Amino acid sequence: MSITVCKLSDLTEGVGVAALLSENRQAAIFRxxxxxxxxxxxxxxxxxxxxxxxxxxxxxxDVEGRPTIASPxxxxxxxxxxxxxxxxxxxxxxxxxxxxxxxxxxxLED
Numbered sequence: 273m274s275i276t277v278c279k280l281s282d283l284t285e286g287v288g289v290a291a292l293l294s295e296n297r298q299a300a301i302f303r304x305x306x307x308x309x310x311x312x313x314x315x316x317x318x319x320x321x322x323x324x325x326x327x328x329x330x331x332x333x334d335v336e337g338r339p340t341i342a343s344p345x346x347x348x349x350x351x352x353x354x355x356x357x358x359x360x361x362x363x364x365x366x367x368x369x370x371x372x373x374x375x376x377x378x379x380l381e382d
Contacts, residue, residue: 275382279376288302299315302341340352
């Protein structure tokens with residue numbers, strides 16, 4: 273199922289926004305300048321370590337050129353492109369495929 277969540281112009285580079293996908297799920301959406309140019313990433317908004325819906329307010333960065341998000345609570349980092357944790361454990365966050373239409377509409381595949 274595809275869900276249009278916002279327009280590209282609604283996003284500020286390096287600052288996350290939360291989008292409600294369903295009654296129980298939120299996505300955190302980020303516009304990031306990467307080595308491959310500007311990209312938009314979407315991941316679950318829930319921090320798997322605390323259960324709080326806060327990743328959209330996390331700290332955007334990169335590790336070896338790969339974009340990351342650090343939870344604003346306990347600062348655990350995740351790769352935005354894969355959802356993989358950088359803590360060396362098996363915890364991860366879900367990622368969503370993102371499509372940007374010519375109109376600027378951002379759509380997530382659920």
